[in-house]
Amino acid sequence: MKIDLIVNKQKKTFLIEPNEYLLDVLRRYDYQSVRRGCDNTSCGVCTVLLDSKPVPSCSVLAIRCEGKEITTVEGIAEEAEKLVHYFGELGADQCGYCNPSMALTVYSLKQENRNASVEEIKNYLVGNLCRCTGYVAQHEAIKRYLGDE
């Protein structure tokens, strides 16, 4: 069947099966920044924004997204650049596998609460795992990013 999605502000038609998840469809159509991790809603590397809210694309049926707006990290490129700058400055990443999902979730936090404390940042990012860094430098980098105009 066919569905229309608005991906990074561009309307596109996708051929899907009723049981396909958004992650599988996006990757099949070469949105490779949407990563596959646990595939069971735990790790967060498959995060995209669905109508501006971060969601685990591995657990959202693509068919339910008909007509909705999907944003991958390419859709927030300017903001992601800013975050990456602070990540680099503080040595807050290593392999980078979680960076696109982290950027999308942190961007969403910025829309909700620019003054988030480190504790609030930790709580917001519970569902976005990073296996390299130990998080301390990330949280500091995110705090600086949130304060960035």
Add this chain to the structure above:
Amino acid sequence: MEIKEFLKPKSLDEAFEVLSASSNNRIIGGGAWIKISLKKVDTLISLEELDLNYIKEENDFYEIGSMTSLRDLEVHDGIKSLASGILSQAISNIMGVTVRNIATIGGSVMGKFAFSDLLGVLQVLDAELVFYQMGIVSVEDFVNMTKIPKDILLAIKIKKQTGKAYFKKIAITHLDFSILNMAITNSKGLKIAVGSRPNIAIRARRTEVFLNGKKAITDDLINEAIDLAMDEIKLGDNSRGSKDYRELLMKTYLKRAIREVI
């Protein structure tokens, strides 16, 4: 998971008709746990076009549409102040924000998941479920039903209430299901529920009656109440924890909980 057909009904009549047409037709809530709960479905029914995503504040109660996301509930000012914010607090302990953005309160209830952190909280809040066919059913009666009814959950009603409350989820990490959870409110009397035992959350009715009959609750009475609760709340083993471990947890946290809410 196999899905033959997907349907977004335009009316409740249509949704119920399709739901009733086959035992393999199912309603999907947010879909957060669909991978672990559904294997084969003929028609998957999504209620998102039926205006069931809302939180209404009335004079003496809140009405929450079944398609409301857990995240919307968690951050709602009224829910945050309801019974010391116990529902909001319990929701904030479920996975991460991304999952709470898709999971719905209706799906969390209708799944009747044994690990649910919310079914105990809703029971101590004396919440009521509004069904399309069955009408109003208390969450406690729903939990005690042997089968999940073939009906459509429209909304959840929770009376406005103040008073102290305590919620505890014991899990290895934030992303794990509870080994045990506990919800207690003290609004016109103590109400206690224990869940993920590993079975579904239930009220400790005899313990509540015992405690609510006392003028002052001393440590000796709390110890008696814990013995009573250990007798009426049956615990068991599963991969997340042994019965012995759960017993230790329940004794420890029930004492803390009662002390905190009296």
